Amino acid sequence: MGVYLVQFLSGLASASALFLAASGLSIIFGVTRVVNFAHGSFYMLGAFFGYTFVREVGGGAIGFWVALLLAALAVGLVGLLVEFVILRRLYKAPELFQLIATFGVILIVQDAALWVWGPEDLLGPRAPGLTGIVRIFGTPMPVYDLVLIGVGPLVLAALWLLFNRTRWGILVRAATEDREMVGALGVNQSLLFTGAFVLGSMLAGLGGAIQLPKGGADLLMDFGILAEMFVVVVVGGMGSIFGAFLAAVLISLLNTFGILIWPSGTLVLMFILMAVILVVRPTGLLGRPESGGHKTEVGVEQALRPAGPHYKIFIGLLLALLLAAPLIVEEFYLVLITDVLVLALFATSLHFLMSTGGLVSFGHAAFYGGGAYAAALLVTYAATPFELALLLAPLGAGLLALVIGWFCVRLSGVYFAMLTLAFAQVAWSVVFQWSDLTNGDDGLLGIWPSAWASGTQVYYLLALAISAGGIFLIRRVVFAPFGYGLRATRDSNLRAAAIGIDIKRQQLAAFVFAGAMAGLAGGLFVFSKGSVFPDEMSIPRSFDALLMVLLGGVDSLSGPFVGAAAFTYLHDELITFEYWRLLLGLTIVALVLLFPQGLAGAAKHHLGRYLKLEAGSAGRAKQADEGRPA
Amino acid sequence: MSDTATARAAEQPSLSIRNLSKAFGGVQAVNDVSFDLAKGELLALIGPNGAGKSTCFNMLNGQIRADSGSVRLAGEELIGRSPADIWRRGVGRTFQITATFPSMTVAENVAMVLMSQRRELFSLFRTAVHRHRDKALALLDLVGMAAQADRPCGVLSYGDLKRVELAVALGNEPRVLLMDEPTAGMAPRERIELMGLAARLVSDLGLSVLFTEHDMDIVFGHAGRIIVLSRGALIAEGTAQEIRSNPLVLKTYLGEGQIYGRAEG
Numbered sequence: 001m002g003v004y005l006v007q008f009l010s011g012l013a014s015a016s017a018l019f020l021a022a023s024g025l026s027i028i029f030g031v032t033r034v035v036n037f038a039h040g041s042f043y044m045l046g047a048f049f050g051y052t053f054v055r056e057v058g059g060g061a062i063g064f065w066v067a068l069l070l071a072a073l074a075v076g077l078v079g080l081l082v083e084f085v086i087l088r089r090l091y092k093a094p095e096l097f098q099l100i101a102t103f104g105v106i107l108i109v110q111d112a113a114l115w116v117w118g119p120e121d122l123l124g125p126r127a128p129g130l131t132g133i134v135r136i137f138g139t140p141m142p143v144y145d146l147v148l149i150g151v152g153p154l155v156l157a158a159l160w161l162l163f164n165r166t167r168w169g170i171l172v173r174a175a176t177e178d179r180e181m182v183g184a185l186g187v188n189q190s191l192l193f194t195g196a197f198v199l200g201s202m203l204a205g206l207g208g209a210i211q212l213p214k215g216g217a218d219l220l221m222d223f224g225i226l227a228e229m230f231v232v233v234v235v236g237g238m239g240s241i242f243g244a245f246l247a248a249v250l251i252s253l254l255n256t257f258g259i260l261i262w263p264s265g266t267l268v269l270m271f272i273l274m275a276v277i278l279v280v281r282p283t284g285l286l287g288r289p290e291s292g293g294h295k296t297e298v299g300v301e302q303a304l305r306p307a308g309p310h311y312k313i314f315i316g317l318l319l320a321l322l323l324a325a326p327l328i329v330e331e332f333y334l335v336l337i338t339d340v341l342v343l344a345l346f347a348t349s350l351h352f353l354m355s356t357g358g359l360v361s362f363g364h365a366a367f368y369g370g371g372a373y374a375a376a377l378l379v380t381y382a383a384t385p386f387e388l389a390l391l392l393a394p395l396g397a398g399l400l401a402l403v404i405g406w407f408c409v410r411l412s413g414v415y416f417a418m419l420t421l422a423f424a425q426v427a428w429s430v431v432f433q434w435s436d437l438t439n440g441d442d443g444l445l446g447i448w449p450s451a452w453a454s455g456t457q458v459y460y461l462l463a464l465a466i467s468a469g470g471i472f473l474i475r476r477v478v479f480a481p482f483g484y485g486l487r488a489t490r491d492s493n494l495r496a497a498a499i500g501i502d503i504k505r506q507q508l509a510a511f512v513f514a515g516a517m518a519g520l521a522g523g524l525f526v527f528s529k530g531s532v533f534p535d536e537m538s539i540p541r542s543f544d545a546l547l548m549v550l551l552g553g554v555d556s557l558s559g560p561f562v563g564a565a566a567f568t569y570l571h572d573e574l575i576t577f578e579y580w581r582l583l584l585g586l587t588i589v590a591l592v593l594l595f596p597q598g599l600a601g602a603a604k605h606h607l608g609r610y611l612k613l614e615a616g617s618a619g620r621a622k623q624a625d626e627g628r629p630a
Numbered sequence: 631m632s633d634t635a636t637a638r639a640a641e642q643p644s645l646s647i648r649n650l651s652k653a654f655g656g657v658q659a660v661n662d663v664s665f666d667l668a669k670g671e672l673l674a675l676i677g678p679n680g681a682g683k684s685t686c687f688n689m690l691n692g693q694i695r696a697d698s699g700s701v702r703l704a705g706e707e708l709i710g711r712s713p714a715d716i717w718r719r720g721v722g723r724t725f726q727i728t729a730t731f732p733s734m735t736v737a738e739n740v741a742m743v744l745m746s747q748r749r750e751l752f753s754l755f756r757t758a759v760h761r762h763r764d765k766a767l768a769l770l771d772l773v774g775m776a777a778q779a780d781r782p783c784g785v786l787s788y789g790d791l792k793r794v795e796l797a798v799a800l801g802n803e804p805r806v807l808l809m810d811e812p813t814a815g816m817a818p819r820e821r822i823e824l825m826g827l828a829a830r831l832v833s834d835l836g837l838s839v840l841f842t843e844h845d846m847d848i849v850f851g852h853a854g855r856i857i858v859l860s861r862g863a864l865i866a867e868g869t870a871q872e873i874r875s876n877p878l879v880l881k882t883y884l885g886e887g888q889i890y891g892r893a894e895g
Binding site: 306480484487 | 717734759
């Protein structure tokens with residue numbers, strides 16, 4: 001009896017920190033329409049700052065709480081800096097650029113935290129005066145947990161007062177409903193945006209700080225809490241603070257009881273809960289249906305044209321060059337180009353989903369890693385021959401995409417993106433935790449191709465054939481009726497439904513196809529490296545794919561290949577530095593701010609007109625002229 | 631089959647609406663509305679702003695689910711079916727604010743319908759470029775847009791978009807066409823052309839058209855029959871002549887403009 005009650009209370013205590021972080025994310029998104037990926041990093045910074053401030057000023061009972069508030073303030077300052085230096089310049093840019101930029105911030109914060117606080121997990125300081133335990137029906141319960149239980153509702157009440165009783169709060173709510181209208185009424189928008197961003201950051205920081213005595217501070221907190229926050233926002237209902245509170249409580253309770261009942265399956269339980277709620281209430285517990293249907297816009301509006309003669313020649317030359325590469329370059333470079341080919345297929349599959357489908361997935365690595373693990377598990381446990389395993393990799397990834405996509409396509413825009421990330425994190429955790437099957441963090445080793453394909457040159461040519469074949473297949477699908485139907489759902493939901501297109505089915509099929517193609521890339525990957533680790537399914541890997549698409553430019557079909565090459569080069573250059581994440585993060589932020597069209601996009605913009613890279617681009621301009629009324 | 635049965639089949643309305651109701655919260659947007667859309671007729675649905683015209687339309691094509699009532703297409707119940715399903719059964723529609731695919735050309739917009747109708751949208755390997763182009767061009771010719779077939783829809787003027795929408799709506803050879811304010815935002819001459827086209831479609835193809843409209847010249851000039859909604863309820867039904875002289879309509883709808891010191895409805 002006591003055990004269950006204590007577990008229940010302990011769940012409520014964990015819910016507070018989660019609620020603070022999730023409500024901050026919700027407020028920032030509501031006002032600025034930016035999904036702040038760095039929100040998990042702010043939470044982590046809150047914990048680290050809290051640790052330091054408690055040491056410096058946290059002597060007494062008052063000092064401790066002052067230190068936590070100082071930590072929240074410090075994170076608020078970091079938020080201010082991020083908003084002021086980066087996001088402010090990107091509010092009008094396509095959402096993808098904002099997301100990539102905040103991902104750059106994640107990388108920067110990770111290495112900054114590593115530099116300042118070191119790689120060791122930090123044990124949280126105990127709260128003075130609250131270090132004791134109370135016994136509830138004989139089961140011990142930390143006093144601090146009881147205090148934490150009160151913090152969540154307290155902040156909820158404070159936020160309610162702020163949003164219903166103050167002018168600023170009402171403006172924030174108004175901006176959440178209709179930004180343009182608020183702007184038209186003469187409200188200083190940039191001040192409002194900055195304010196909302198700082199408030200949201202502080203809430204994340206406070207969340208990280210108050211959980212210190214319970215959970216301490218470590219460098220892996222950011223992604224863990226990020227996925228949980230997304231689940232909370234999606235389950236709680238879009239933009240509902242109260243819903244976020246309910247969802248945080250529900251998920252934390254599920255976690256604490258899950259540990260009691262099924263220790264290794266807590267994430268699976270979370271998955272099931274999320275799935276059930278989304279099936280019963282697609283808008284979340286307290287969410288209302290989206291009025292306008294806010295869509296994630298990736299900056300693709302112009303018509304795609306099939307390849308023109310010049311472009312075909314260009315592609316032919318590139319292929320010939322790649323085919324001849326084994327005769328020209330050393331094996332070291334062949335390995336590197338193999339990486340590029342694998343990543344190009346991976347990025348192209350994501351690009352297909354994003355540009356043709358308008359579906360931005362933040363968890364695409366689930367299928368890349370899924371394909372890799374499918375092949376690796378088949379080889380390890382069923383002694384499957386290399387050829388068959390490579391063939392089954394996309395099938396495994398496609399099945400995973402079918403399960404995940406079945407839930408995700410119920411949502412649209414940014415909520416779709418959040419859900420894909422949350423599911424991908426669940427998939428990663430399953431692989432990470434289920435070490436009996438997957439060897440966990442030690443990975444699966446010795447996954448090599450058959451003898452005939454094991455030479456670097458032969459495998460390179462095989463990878464070239466499969467990757468190029470896959471990319472051509474994707475291109476073919478873009479211009480097939482299926483691709484057109486998908487594009488129709490992206491362009492106008494209303495019209496698509498009115499001409500009998502089953503939007504969800506079209507999107508799900510696209511999701512599965514893209515997942516299968518990513519899985520094929522994953523299969524190629526695992527046999528080229530001989531091993532696979534959970535990293536291949538992780539959030540950073542999903543972001544690698546987004547980054548490649550971004551580097552290549554979203555509106556260019558050949559972009560992903562350019563992006564993969566640029567990414568591989570960048571990664572290879574930076575990995576030699578100790579703080580390579582910091583450099584990569586800074587590079588990403590700089591690229592986003594300097595080249596909002598992506599590298600290939602920028603290059604094409606300047607060269608395309610002269611080279612006629614796409615059929616009909618000249619014709620289009622001509623028609624536009626003719627179409628002008630005389 | 632007896633002669634009376636054949637006659638009844640011929641008389642059976644295309645669309646039969648009975649006791650249709652819908653409330654949004656406390657607002658009764660549409661209240662117990664019943665009317666028939668006869669085969670081959672051009673029926674206008676009018677009423678002041680907020681009378682429930684668009685709600686009515688959205689219930690007919692399944693975009694909003696009715697609280698109660700029935701909508702039958704040649705005897706088949708439509709309430710509870712999805713917009714896609716209703717479209718497949720032969721109810722096409724155009725929107726008050728046009729909805730097209732801006733990244734596709736005009737011809738491709740029409741070809742999309744043809745692909746959807748033929749259930750080709752899961753075909754992965756055939757090419758969709760120039761697919762059904764001849765049929766699409768024929769439809770565009772019908773609405774006078776063939777010359778602009780290869781322009782992206784995203785750059786068209788509003789009036790042209792309306793005409794593309796009409797071609798799109800005709801794509802699956804519907805039995806019933808719903809047009810929500812078909813001429814809103816068009817120049818006077820364009821309006822007359824478009825309504826003339828709609829009238830031709832009715833007479834040539836035997837289409838049944840239900841449209842809403844604010845421009846009374848258009849309504850009285852083109853509609854074969856008119857029904858009037860006010861505050862969600864149907865208050866009058868008849869020919870242009872009858873509606874013009876209906877005292878209730880004059881009082882609640884047309885009359886408002888004639889009273890000095892009152893804003894026009």
